[in-house]
Each structure stands twice: as structure tokens, then as C-alpha cells.
Amino acid sequence: MTSPVPFVQSPPQLGNQYSDDAFLRSWLRRKLPPEVLREVESHFDAMGQLAGGELYELQLQDRLHEPVLTQWDAWGNRVDRIEVTPLWKRAADIAAREGLVAIPYERKHGHYSRIHQFALAYLFHPSSDVYTCPLAMTDGAARTLMVGGNAALVDRAIPHLTSRDPAQAWTSGQWMTESTGGSDVGRSLSTARRDDEGRWRLHGKKWFTSAITSQMALTLARPEGNLPGGSGLAMFYVETHDAAGALNHIRIERLKDKLGTRKVPTAELVLDGSIAELVSEPCNGTRHIEPMLVVTRTWNSVTSAAFMRRGVALAKSYAAQRSAFGASLAQLPLHADTLAGLEVETRAAFLLAFELVELLGRLEANEISDSERALLRILTPIAKLITAKQAVAVMSETIEAFGGAGYVEDTGLPLLLRDAQVLPIWEGTTNVLALDAVLRGDFVSALAALTDRFVQLHSKLQQQPLIDQMQLAIDALDQVRQWQVRNRDAAALQAGARRAALSVGRAWQLMLLIEHAHWSAEHDNDASAAAAAMRFAATPINLLADLSPDDSLELLR
Ligand SMILES: Cc1cc2nc3c(=O)[nH]c(=O)nc-3n(C[C@H](O)[C@H](O)[C@H](O)COP(=O)(O)OP(=O)(O)OC[C@H]3O[C@@H](n4cnc5c(N)ncnc54)[C@H](O)[C@@H]3O)c2cc1C
Numbered sequence: 001m002t003s004p005v006p007f008v009q010s011p012p013q014l015g016n017q018y019s020d021d022a023f024l025r026s027w028l029r030r031k032l033p034p035e036v037l038r039e040v041e042s043h044f045d046a047m048g049q050l051a052g053g054e055l056y057e058l059q060l061q062d063r064l065h066e067p068v069l070t071q072w073d074a075w076g077n078r079v080d081r082i083e084v085t086p087l088w089k090r091a092a093d094i095a096a097r098e099g100l101v102a103i104p105y106e107r108k109h110g111h112y113s114r115i116h117q118f119a120l121a122y123l124f125h126p127s128s129d130v131y132t133c134p135l136a137m138t139d140g141a142a143r144t145l146m147v148g149g150n151a152a153l154v155d156r157a158i159p160h161l162t163s164r165d166p167a168q169a170w171t172s173g174q175w176m177t178e179s180t181g182g183s184d185v186g187r188s189l190s191t192a193r194r195d196d197e198g199r200w201r202l203h204g205k206k207w208f209t210s211a212i213t214s215q216m217a218l219t220l221a222r223p224e225g226n227l228p229g230g231s232g233l234a235m236f237y238v239e240t241h242d243a244a245g246a247l248n249h250i251r252i253e254r255l256k257d258k259l260g261t262r263k264v265p266t267a268e269l270v271l272d273g274s275i276a277e278l279v280s281e282p283c284n285g286t287r288h289i290e291p292m293l294v295v296t297r298t299w300n301s302v303t304s305a306a307f308m309r310r311g312v313a314l315a316k317s318y319a320a321q322r323s324a325f326g327a328s329l330a331q332l333p334l335h336a337d338t339l340a341g342l343e344v345e346t347r348a349a350f351l352l353a354f355e356l357v358e359l360l361g362r363l364e365a366n367e368i369s370d371s372e373r374a375l376l377r378i379l380t381p382i383a384k385l386i387t388a389k390q391a392v393a394v395m396s397e398t399i400e401a402f403g404g405a406g407y408v409e410d411t412g413l414p415l416l417l418r419d420a421q422v423l424p425i426w427e428g429t430t431n432v433l434a435l436d437a438v439l440r441g442d443f444v445s446a447l448a449a450l451t452d453r454f455v456q457l458h459s460k461l462q463q464q465p466l467i468d469q470m471q472l473a474i475d476a477l478d479q480v481r482q483w484q485v486r487n488r489d490a491a492a493l494q495a496g497a498r499r500a501a502l503s504v505g506r507a508w509q510l511m512l513l514i515e516h517a518h519w520s521a522e523h524d525n526d527a528s529a530a531a532a533a534m535r536f537a538a539t540p541i542n543l544l545a546d547l548s549p550d551d552s553l554e555l556l557r
Helices: 022-031 034-052 054-061 086-098 110-127 132-148 151-161 290-321 333-364 370-401 403-407 414-420 430-438 443-460 464-486 490-523 527-537 549-556
Strands: 068-072 078-083 172-175 191-194 200-209 216-223 234-239 250-255 267-278
Touching: 022 034, 022 110, 022 333, 022 490, 022 527, 034 054, 034 086, 034 110, 054 086, 054 110, 068 250, 078 250, 086 110, 110 132, 110 290, 110 333, 132 151, 132 172, 132 216, 132 234, 132 290, 172 200, 200 216, 200 234, 216 267, 290 333, 290 370, 290 414, 333 370, 333 490, 333 527, 370 403, 370 414, 370 430, 370 443, 370 490, 430 490, 443 464, 443 490, 464 490, 464 527, 490 527, 490 549
Parallel strands: 172 216, 191 216
Antiparallel strands: 068 078, 191 200, 200 267, 216 234, 234 267, 250 267
């Protein structure tokens, strides 16, 4: 008797991540003028090819590599050198050459430049082992320096931060979090004092510093004599190395041993008299560093959607190849229903993230109206918080869509879930962002501007299902408004802020799906756009509940 031929399952395949993504291409056709799209499309195509080909292969081969910190050389000198992984080196080269940070500063296509940049980043991110972390901070630092208006620092750093030459390109860190708190940075203990030569010297310990291989960082420290709290902190510019290549009085204590983002070297570091320059005034640092957060939260939103797209692309490919009960998984109605749910959450996250991208582009090109400015203000925290939560949920479901294989490390799949789990934590946790969105005085006016936008779209719609779905989104916003009016008590407002922010986010996503379906019906006749709106409308949009903060305390007692 011959033994049966062993069964070997073929793995999921990735193709060109641009040409395979019909939804992305449709959205770009809708948003970019044809002449702009013609000019940039070859870049998208090349990045899509890299992401689904060479970079993806390298990522799988590179799976076990991690950054290595060498603190001492053979002769006992403290060196604190970090060697990053092979994929990170390749990613750094590609990022500079493709202008992943440079594009919005070159601003060749006006406010569309942000769309150009972030569509490339969206394609690049899932195959980059989160190299987008230093890119986000670099972009944020460039924007913050430009807004800060310190001409000497702009002249010194911007040409490097936005260089397309890998030998000249710098990345930047953002050193804010201390062990006293990342959310409440006003508690930071780092100090700044002038030395005998009048230079600022920083002392303190920064507890989470990613991109520690960067050439510079923006950081916060309290000039001696300043008041406690965030307003007493000042924003400083620090170069990590001196001209001879020695560390700028910085000690890297250790690299964090993290759940995910393990290719990102995240360090604890001590500033032991690091020479720094004040970016603007010697106080109000938490306010001055805000432009950085607007940019990094936009990157977070785009990379959340990008992770989701990768999960869905892999799960769809696998579903076509894997069989069960006499059919491919793709043909099993419940598996297809499950994947369709992931596809719709991915589109919703994409649309909200790129709504933020568009508004950021308009802001930078000085083409933003007052109501758009109000929308940008609340969208920044809301897009970040909701897309990050969606990414974790979709990555978890992606793992399950592979069955046991999804749980096995050398498929490269578990990494997706672990990496996605950082998205709701860094750049502001869900709760902190929800409070930022909902508790500020301008929330009410932003909600009014958003309602206007919803009502305008409603008046243009002609197909009944879309009209009904749009009414659902309008009603959800109205319920948030009523909730806010009803709850004047600070504790109740805080306790419900996450539910309120998520409700606004889901209503906004529904509106964007409807808007795209409306456009698609007239321009590319893609039935999936209306199906996406329909399916999303069937999920909970309004998440509000009148729950008592006292009951929460009771439950925790
Ligand atoms: C991989 C990784 C890399 C990082 N890289 C960097 C970096 O490069 N630079 C940098 O500066 N930081 C970095 N961070 C730090 C990150 O920004 C902080 O961890 C984050 O802001 C949260 O701060 P915390 O850890 O001090 O948590 P805490 O602020 O202690 O929060 C703990 C919990 O309390 C909740 N909470 C806090 N305040 C409130 C409130 N008012 N109401 C309700 N809930 C609240 C939070 O939502 C959270 O769930 C990194 C973190 C990670 C995981």
C-alpha cells in the first residue's frame, strides 16, 4: 500500500497592492483631478508592487530579527549603539527616495499633496514593520518646526527631514512620555537649565522613545523656576549626536521588551545634560507641540486603515485557496459574510482617515474654511481613536479567518495583531482622545458644522436606501447633541465621552460610505459601494447609553 500524498495548504498570496485595491483606486479617481492622478499613479503602482512583492518577502524573511542595543564597546567605552533590522534599513532608503515625508513639503500638487503622500504611506506601511513610526514623527517634527517659526532651526533641520537623499535624510523622535505619565505629560520631571555658555541643558528620563536611531527629537522639559503643569514645560529641539558622532549626553538605558512593534527600537533614555535649543518661548510646550500630534495622529489613522487592508487582502486570498465542507472558504456564505464585514470596516476606516488627510492638506495650503477647521479639530482625535479600535478588531478577526494557521508565528500573521494593538495606545489613548474631542468648548460648534455637512449630502441623494441610511447618521449626531445637553454633570460627560466620540465617528464613517456610494453610482457603477453603506448602516452607529458613573464605581468596588 502506498501512503497517501500529504496535503500541503498553499499560503495566501499578495499581488500589487495598488492595482489589487479597487476601492482605493476608485476613491483616488473621485478625489484627485485627472491630471494629478496621471502624474502620481505610476508612484502608487510602483509602491503597490514593492509592498506586495519585495518588501513583503523581506518582511517574512526578517521575521525573527530585532533591533540590537550595544551599550559598551570591547574596551569599556559606553557607546549605546542600535542596529536596526535589514527590512528597516531598506524601508529607510525607500521612504526617503519616494518622498514619504518630503511630498507635502514640496507641495507640488497643492493640497492634494497630502493625499499623494498618505496614499503612498497606506501602501507602504503594512510591509514596513512599522517604519512608519519614525516617518510619522519626522513629518510631525517638520510641521511643528515650520509652525514654530524658529528660522535657524527651520534652516538647519527641514532640509534633512524632507530630504529625498537617503544619505542626507534625518528622522526625528518625539520624546514626551515620562514614567509619571504619557497622558498627563504636565507631570513630567525633566528640567532645563542654562550652562555657563548660555546653552540649554536637559536633565531627566524619557520613558518611551521610539525612533531612538533618529538624528533629532522634539522634547519637553521644565526650565528651572517654571510653574508645575503643562504650561510650565517648554518645547526643545535636540540633536542626538554631536559633529564627531558622539551621543549628546544621552544614555540609552534599555530597549523595551514589547508585545508588538518589535522592529521599532523603543528605548528608555536618560538626558544627562543634553544640549538643546528652545524652539519658541520658554513655556507652553504642550501647546507648541500640538502640530506634531495632529500629524502623528493622521499617520496613526492611515496606518490603522492600512493594517486592516492588509488583513483583508490576506484573508481574501486564503479564502479562495482553502477548502472546507466541499467548497472554498470564499464560497461558504457565513465566511463570506464575515469577510465582507471586515471589508466594510476597512473602507469606513480608510474614508475617515483620508477625510482627515484632506483637511490637513487644506489647512497647510491655507485653503480651509472655518467650518472645515472646526471639523479638523474634532476629527483628529476621533479618526485616530476609532480607526485604531477598528484595526485591532479587524486584525483579531483576520487571525481567526485563518483558523489555527493564524495563530502560528511563521505564517507572519500573529505579528499583525500584535503590531495593531499599539495603535490605540500611542499618540493618545482612546479615553484621552475621547475627552479631547468631546469636552472642549468647540465640540458643539463642530457638531453643528458636521450636521450641516450631513444634511447637505442628504438633500442630494436620490436612491431611497441611501436616503434612509443618511437619516440614520443625522439622527446619531442629533442624539450625541441631545446627550451633551442632557448631561451637564462633569462626571457624566467624562464617563460617556468614549461612547459619544465613537458614535460621532461611526456616523461620520456612514456618511462617507454613503457619499462614496452616491458618487460611485454616477461615475464607476460599482455596486459594492452601495452594499458597503448598507452593511455599515446595519451595525450599531449610536453607541450612547445613559449609564451612571456611580454605578461604574459600584461595579469596581
Ligand atoms: C510601543 C510604544 C512606543 C511609544 N513611543 C513613544 C515615543 O516615541 N514618544 C513618546 O513620547 N511616547 C511614546 N509612547 C508612550 C505612549 O504615548 C504612552 O504610553 C501613552 O500616551 C499612554 O501614557 P501612559 O503609558 O503613561 O499611560 P497612562 O497615561 O498612565 O494611562 C493609563 C490608562 O489610563 C487612562 N487614562 C489616563 N487619563 C485618563 C482620563 N483623564 N480619563 C480616563 N482615562 C484616562 C488611559 O486611557 C489608559 O488606559 C510609546 C508607547 C508604546 C507602547
